[in-house]
Amino acid sequence: MADILPEHPEFLWHNPDPKPSYDAIIVGGGGHGLATAYYLAKNHGMTNIAVLERGWLAGGNMARNTTIIRSNYLWDESAGMYEKSLKLWEQLPEELEYDFLFSQRGVMNLAHTLGDVRESMRRVGANQLNGVDAEWITPEQVKELCPIINIGDDIRYPVMGATYQPRAGIAKHDHVAWAFARKCDEMGVDIIQNCEVTGFIKDGNRVTGVKTNRGTINAGKVALCGAGHSSVLAEQAGFDLPIQSHPLQALVSELHEPVHPTVVMSNHVHVYVSQAHKGELVMGAGIDTYNGYGQRGAFHVIEEQMAAAVELFPIFGRAHVLRTWGGIVDTTMDASPIVSKTPIDQLYVNCGWGTGGFKGTPGAGFTFAHTIANDEPHELNAGFSIERFETGHLIDEHGAAAVAH
Amino acid sequence: MMLIECPWCGPRNETEYGYGGEAHVAYPADPNALTDNEWAKFLFYRKNPKGLFAERWVHSAGCRRWFNAVRDTLTYEFKAVYKPGEPQPIATTNAPAQGGTK
Numbered sequence: 001m002a003d004i005l006p007e008h009p010e011f012l013w014h015n016p017d018p019k020p021s022y023d024a025i026i027v028g029g030g031g032h033g034l035a036t037a038y039y040l041a042k043n044h045g046m047t048n049i050a051v052l053e054r055g056w057l058a059g060g061n062m063a064r065n066t067t068i069i070r071s072n073y074l075w076d077e078s079a080g081m082y083e084k085s086l087k088l089w090e091q092l093p094e095e096l097e098y099d100f101l102f103s104q105r106g107v108m109n110l111a112h113t114l115g116d117v118r119e120s121m122r123r124v125g126a127n128q129l130n131g132v133d134a135e136w137i138t139p140e141q142v143k144e145l146c147p148i149i150n151i152g153d154d155i156r157y158p159v160m161g162a163t164y165q166p167r168a169g170i171a172k173h174d175h176v177a178w179a180f181a182r183k184c185d186e187m188g189v190d191i192i193q194n195c196e197v198t199g200f201i202k203d204g205n206r207v208t209g210v211k212t213n214r215g216t217i218n219a220g221k222v223a224l225c226g227a228g229h230s231s232v233l234a235e236q237a238g239f240d241l242p243i244q245s246h247p248l249q250a251l252v253s254e255l256h257e258p259v260h261p262t263v264v265m266s267n268h269v270h271v272y273v274s275q276a277h278k279g280e281l282v283m284g285a286g287i288d289t290y291n292g293y294g295q296r297g298a299f300h301v302i303e304e305q306m307a308a309a310v311e312l313f314p315i316f317g318r319a320h321v322l323r324t325w326g327g328i329v330d331t332t333m334d335a336s337p338i339v340s341k342t343p344i345d346q347l348y349v350n351c352g353w354g355t356g357g358f359k360g361t362p363g364a365g366f367t368f369a370h371t372i373a374n375d376e377p378h379e380l381n382a383g384f385s386i387e388r389f390e391t392g393h394l395i396d397e398h399g400a401a402a403v404a405h
Numbered sequence: 406m407m408l409i410e411c412p413w414c415g416p417r418n419e420t421e422y423g424y425g426g427e428a429h430v431a432y433p434a435d436p437n438a439l440t441d442n443e444w445a446k447f448l449f450y451r452k453n454p455k456g457l458f459a460e461r462w463v464h465s466a467g468c469r470r471w472f473n474a475v476r477d478t479l480t481y482e483f484k485a486v487y488k489p490g491e492p493q494p495i496a497t498t499n500a501p502a503q504g505g506t507k
């Protein structure tokens with residue numbers, strides 16, 4: 001019966017055909033690409049811009065991450081970038097007029113060895129000096145915050161304490177992308193899906209446009225937000241990136257009553273767990289070791305992750321896996337991102353976020369937009385240049401990244 | 406779980422192997438002569454193709470020997486495995502066929 005059909009849903013953005021030319025083109029319509037477009041339009045008044053997405057909006061890593069948001073990284077550069085990002089997260093639901101279920105339920109990073117304990121305490125100290133809310137908590141406090149966790153000392157890797165960041169949390173990833181996309185669309189940004197960049201047009205050392213499966217599009221500036229495919233784009237553009245792409249897997253259980261009130265991450269036994277608002281337990285694994293673009297990984301990686309989860313949370317022993325999936329993460333040697341100019345004029349790159357890009361979405365967009373608009377990095381991303389691999393000013397975050405790679 | 410053919414032991418489970426990244430990356434012949442940029446390229450830059458890739462594996466839980474492979478990074482399919490010193494049987498973007506000596 002036609003009269004009982006629901007109303008057609010309101011579209012959050014249009015699907016325009018590409019114009020012949022834009023002031024700037026952003027390649028990649030995931031979270032980072034949309035956030036970059038949003039801040040370009042809002043902070044820098046650049047609204048004659050387009051976001052080109054090869055597939056559908058936010059269908060890559062933005063749809064595949066475990067939605068964890070935190071800023072408890074070790075080094076000054078990282079604290080600056082990730083804490084800025086967290087502060088933006090705190091104001092975005094109101095600013096974007098979209099409740100994407102940002103929930104500051106806290107994140108714990110567990111320590112299981114004396115080495116972990118020392119590294120964690122050092123990181124807490126560094127965080128506090130950088131104005132990041134972080135504290136060291138005992139196993140008993142861990143248990144108080146998350147009663148289902150096993151803090152017994154008779155397991156292979158007992159919980160010896162944790163770092164805790166109360167302002168950290170999770171958000172509904174798809175809705176974050178949709179919120180950004182709607183605001184971008186309102187400000188006049190063209191969001192163009194099913195538009196794959198296949199090459200770059202250059203005049204000398206300056207980029208002047210892109211070739212796509214929907215024709216050539218001229219652009220004053222081109223910004224790459226290609227995540228796992230960043231190396232492919234860079235090669236087309238004619239420069240090198242110190243990136244290796246790997247599969248990274250995650251999974252969810254069936255829906256359960258609320259049992260897990262916070263986010264628990266463990267570097268050492270390697271699992272990270274939260275419970276989505278709907279009730280699924282959301283768990284992430286480490287990367288599959290080999291280079292891969294296949295958006296899938298091996299089952300033994302899931303098996304190891306489950307073993308860790310069940311040891312930490314014995315009641316998960318009877319939970320069933322609902323689905324598993326994989327994405328492609330763009331890792332760097334120092335586990336820190338690249339938000340930078342490139343050797344090619346008016347071409348910019350935001351990549352290398354590896355296993356932790358979701359939390360960086362607003363911070364990446366904010367600083368990358370500044371870099372694009374001014375042809376100069378913002379002070380917060382100056383340290384995240386490609387040149388750091390040449391100067392040796394690496395930002396080693398393998399400890400705080402918390403995902404093995 | 407992939408079934409990977411060790412050139413010495415034959416097919417074994419993926420879990421027996423370790424991954425060594427790009428193959429045929431030679432140590433600089435004259436390290437003192439390198440510029441900072443060339444050092445950066447040697448230390449931190451590796452090819453990352455979507456498609457055929459010449460790479461190194463080690464049979465850690467078997468014979469513990471290193472070998473080379475040509476694998477498709479999109480389908481994960483192994484196209485060839487070959488011992489160190491043997492010529493690379495299939496051309497890839499990071500190394501030409503017959504190019505490998507290491």
